[in-house]
Amino acid sequence: MSLYEAFPVSLTNSLTKQKEKFEPLVPGHVGMYVCGPTVYSDVHLGNVRTFMSFDVITRYFRYLGYKVRYVRNITDVGHLVGDVDEGEDKIAKKARLEALEPMEVVQKYTNGFHDVMRLFNIVAPSIEPTATGHLVEQIEFIRQLMDNGFAYEKAGSVYFNVRKYNETHHYGELSGRNVDEMLSNTRNLTGQDQKEDPLDFALWKKAEDGHLMHWPSPWSEGFPGWHLECSAMSTKYLGTTFDIHGGGMDLKFPHHEAEIAQNKGCNHEGGAQYWLHGNMLTVNGRKMAKSEGNGFTPEELLTGNHKLLERGYSAMTVRFFMLMSHYGSTLDFSNEALQAAEKGYKRLTAGLMLLDKLPPAGTGTTDLKKSEALKALADQALTNMSDDFNTSKTLASLFEIVGKINTFYQNPSEIAQIDTDSWDYVTQHFSGIIKDVLGLTVETEATGNNQLLDGTLNVLIELRKHAKFSQNYELSDKIRDDLKAVGVQLKDEKGGGMSYNID
């Protein structure tokens, strides 16, 4: 029996607003599409949260034994600037400001995005398609929509006919709206006179004079509209129907709603079976966003060089911090919470490292009850992950195992009572979940590999052992205190051993 059969996944489907059992279209395989970043500026920590959430989801599916095709796009064209620069492309605008070629902007921020993903140990998607690389597919998609009667051309631009679509479908099924209510609430935007209806959205926009990014099409020299790329690329790589579509909560409307309409209008199928939405990272209760001025970049986070930050925090601390909450809940950023997370993360990874120092299990009389109880903790961790990827509950289970590990370290007689099969099972999943699923790496490993530092510290430790043995506590305390002052913490262990930790 495979792991995914033993621990069947259930997830909250935004489409039905219910928690459902996950049943992939193709047994043993998962196709997932997640909306990636628009590469016209640096990503901030709020962006990172969403990608981290779907990173954990991907990792967990793979851990369970699924083959996952994870598609996450790069939006390098097509999102229009909303206000004054009506109709101008965000990336084109930025290019002019920075006096760069548009693709130079794209490349710069794409590279930056990848650096950030690596920093937070977020696995690369199986396919990372770009909008500019799929213009042929998008044009074909528009053509099909026009053939099906859901799109019309006006002065070189093509629009999706929401009213027409809504006659046979429900525009608003994902976001819980309906067309009639929306009509009375639509703002009067300028520059929309070409549309037949304010609800309609652009599939193709004719480029104005001076517009930097444009491509030929049957309708005009122009560029694709806001929502098209995701429909075209998910269909190309995952099919007209696929398992999961993910993205940030703020994309639900209109982006994802439009995507569904495009998919159904073109393919007669609605794309994803399950829609997953990651919630926002907030600061003082407000969404972290560039426009709010409350966003900071990962670099500022590490250095602490931002007015919201009391000091810097490591990438793994932040990763742990984000894992403490459920992806579907808002998470509020604060220095207190980060500092608490830092210690929690250290406690967890300390347990992980202690595993290697533990005496072997099963050397005494096996206590079946204790063995089973321990094993149950590992099962619990997996059950919690399968319950809508509840990393928060999973961490709680893992911390219970940490407590056991610490106890075993202090009382070897306890671990002797655990049968080896149970112990292997627990340790395998304990470290597997931490490293492979949660994607937490042990940050102190780097210093452990520094042989010069390690050797030097061992000299000092030997000195202190001598001092301590001869009851020269003044000297032994001085060594300990002075090392502490430079960030190295010595710990006396039972039996006269000493170990060190680097903060």
Add this chain to the structure above:
RNA sequence: GGCGCUGUGGCCGAGUGGCUAGGCAGAGCUCUGCAAAAGCUCGUACAGCGGUUCGAAUCCGCUCAGCGCCUCCA
């Protein structure tokens, strides 16, 4: 205005109709030359007011507070 969400002990944050979340901080104890770490124990919580129920923080209603989307947005 429309649609939706949240309000948990000092802080962060899970959660289910009755059974321990967990992390951080705090108190006591054990261990220890002293520390640190670790282990054990503890506090006491579910915005307010009603209702349903044998029983609700968990379901329903109202009130208050806050947030998201409706415009690019993870």
